[in-house]
Amino acid sequence: MAKNTIAKLFKQKQSGDKITAITAYDASFSHLFAECGIDLMLVGDSLGMVLQGQDSTVPVSVADIAYHTRAVRNGAKEAFVVADMPFMSYSTPADACQNAAELMRAGANMVKLEGGEWLIETVKALHTRGIPVCAHLGLLPQSVNVIGGYKVQGREQHQADALIKQASQLEQAGAQLLVVECIPNALGKAVSEAVNMPVIGIGAGADTDGQILVMHDMLGLTANYLPKFAKNYLQQSGDVRSAIQTYIEEVKSGRFPDAEHSFG
Ligand code: KIV
Numbered sequence: 039m040a041k042n043t044i045a046k047l048f049k050q051k052q053s054g055d056k057i058t059a060i061t062a063y064d065a066s067f068s069h070l071f072a073e074c075g076i077d078l079m080l081v082g083d084s085l086g087m088v089l090q091g092q093d094s095t096v097p098v099s100v101a102d103i104a105y106h107t108r109a110v111r112n113g114a115k116e117a118f119v120v121a122d123m124p125f126m127s128y129s130t131p132a133d134a135c136q137n138a139a140e141l142m143r144a145g146a147n148m149v150k151l152e153g154g155e156w157l158i159e160t161v162k163a164l165h166t167r168g169i170p171v172c173a174h175l176g177l178l179p180q181s182v183n184v185i186g187g188y189k190v191q192g193r194e195q196h197q198a199d200a201l202i203k204q205a206s207q208l209e210q211a212g213a214q215l216l217v218v219e220c221i222p223n224a225l226g227k228a229v230s231e232a233v234n235m236p237v238i239g240i241g242a243g244a245d246t247d248g249q250i251l252v253m254h255d256m257l258g259l260t261a262n263y264l265p266k267f268a269k270n271y272l273q274q275s276g277d278v279r280s281a282i283q284t285y286i287e288e289v290k291s292g293r294f295p296d297a298e299h300s301f302g
Pocket residue numbers: 061080081082083084085122217219240250252
């Protein structure tokens with residue numbers, strides 16, 4: 039299998055070939071996802087919730103993400119692996135560089151961090167030192183205690199405008215990928231058109247350049263609450279491999295997400 043690279047993801051955006059992404063935390067699943075042809079895997083700090091049983095992503099450490107990044111890389115040598123920078127691991131550019139380096143050494147191809155303007159210097163510092171950056175806008179789960187819950191973001195016009203501006207600023211600072219979470223479909227489309235970097239949505243409608251789901255949500259394993267935008271693919275297909283294949287087909291063909299799994 040050919041190596042997945044950031045250059046390939048940019049080509050996919052240019053040609054309208056939807057990017058399929060999923061979270062991965064271990065070697066067995068990363069191997070299977072790679073075999074099925076997933077374009078990108080994220081070692082998400084969602085592991086705090088789905089693996090550790092925490093109430094939020096806040097307690098996750100750099101060591102936790104590094105451990106799971108190593109496992110994911112061991113199972114999929116050619117995969118494009120993004121590792122989440124956990125809560126408070128990038129509060130200054132210097133901290134960000136040091137902690138991101140640990141995740142790169144663990145096998146990541148890129149690191150992801152949550153936030154807008156305040157991250158511009160951090161993104162510059164990482165990018166100029168050879169660490170590719172994925173930005174994350176919209177709902178920021180690491181800020182759940184500031185927001186007061188997991189809610190749709192960017193419904194007001196001024197918020198939508200601010201998100202698009204932040205995406206452009208982060209891109210100028212060196213970000214090469216963007217995840218947008220829990221925003222209206224129209225904003226998902228607008229931000230994808232406004233920047234050159236590929237935009238991957240989760241609860242952001244079908245018009246972003248790609249989609250990502252938490253693997254536990256898409257396999258119906260999530261213990262308590264299934265978000266509106268998540269879809270259980272195991273239910274309709276009966277086995278894990280076909281669930282992943284169906285997810286990939288539905289993203290590539292634009293059938294996922296539909297109105298039921300997005301915010302109109
Ligand atoms: O941690 C995670 O799983 C994520 C995705 C929801 C994008 O950040």
